[in-house]
Amino acid sequence: MTETEPPELPRGIALAWGVAANPQRGPKREMSVERIVDAAVELADADGIGAVSMAAVAATLGFTPMSLYRYVSAKDDLLLLMQEQAMGLPPESMRELDGWRERLLGLYVEQVLLYQRHPWMLSVPITGSPITPNSSAWLDASLEALEGTPLSSDERVAVALAVTGNARWCGIVQAGYTEQSRGSGLTADQVAVRESELYDRVITADEFPALRRAIDDGVFLSPADPFRFGMERVLDGVAAYIDALDRGVDPEPPTEWIAVDPAELAGDRRLKEAQKAVRDAEKALRAAHRLERQALREARERVARASAR
Incomplete structure (x- = not known):
């Protein structure tokens, strides 16, 4: 039997x-994978991921693009190494925090800070599990925080992914606001004011009643951090789940992934046409409801004016 x-x-x-073979030819002491990655990270930090190309990195280092390919043979590999370096290791101070919840919350905060320092990391495509040393260390830190709990291995990984996912979502939104500020010259507070004013112009109580109430309550100008609130509530749920396990209750976790029907992904023309017809019908229905609400509002105003006479 062959293994x-x-x-x-x-x-x-x-x-x-650090287990790849070194190049056999090319500049030796003057060039290294580390120098290439350092230069690429500096470019991305300064001007975004779009500024990073093999040619740009080579020019920064004073070499030709071909000389870089002897060390990093593809741009995808360079992006992976850039992300690995920027991510670094989770701070040792996380181990000093008391309890699984504080440690996970600390890891969440540190990951949000990483995305603020290196927002270009959010533009690197996710193509699977990042099987690299630093990425593994962050996952390991979350799993280690949960080791004293009755959670199964599957459940611990699920909680770790929730922490990472919430941190990434917060980073995406904050990076977007930072880019808005940079492009418009407005401060973060001014961007928030402008955004609130735009919502105020287009959101009506008739069409979006709950959102209108939120706007009137000043939600878009609130200093509260909705992402931290959401993360805390996720951890509340994990704590309640752990408490249930400690009391002998064994909740049944979901095991099925959310997935699109394979028939939709097959690109069937008739199915696509039918789905487009449904979207168009829903759009027409929304427009009809909007006209109905407008007509009702105008009718009420006419009745009110008639009653006032």
């Missing part, structure tokens, strides 16, 4: 772990 050979590590992952 199956383990898959070969992709070059980018092998470089991250």
Whole structure:
């Protein structure tokens, strides 16, 4: 019986772990993977991920693009190594926090800060689990925080992913506001005021009653952090789940992934046409409801004017 050979590590992952073969030719002491990644990260921090190309990095270092390819053979590998370096290791201070909840919340905050320092990381596509040393260390830190709990391994990974996902979502929104500020010259507070004013112009109580009430309550000008609130409530749920396990209750966790029907992904023309017809009908229905609400409002105003005479 022959044992199956383990898959070969992709070059980018092998470089991250320091087990890739060194180039046989090319500039030696003057060039290294570390120098290439340092230069790429500096470019991305200054001008965004769009500024990073093999040619731009080579020009920064004073070499030709071909000389870089001897060390990093593809841009995707460079992006992976950039993300790995920018991410770094989770702070050791996380281990000093008391209890699983405080440690997870601390890891959440640190990840949000990472995205603020390196917003370009949010533009790097997710193509699977990042099997690199630093990424593994962050996941390990979350799992270690949960080791004293009765959660199963599946459940611990699920909680770790919730922390990472919430941090990434917060980072995406904050990076967007930062970009708005940079492009418009407005401060973050001024961007929020302008956004609130735009909502105020288009959101009516008839069409979006709940959102209108939120706007009137000043939600878009509130200093409260909705992402931190959401993260705390997620952890409340985890705490309640752990408490149920401690009391001997065994809640049944969901096991099915949310997935689009494969028939939709097959690109069937008739199905796409039918789905478009449904979207158009829903749009027409919304427009009809809008006209109905407008007509009703105008009718009420006429009745009120007639009663006042």
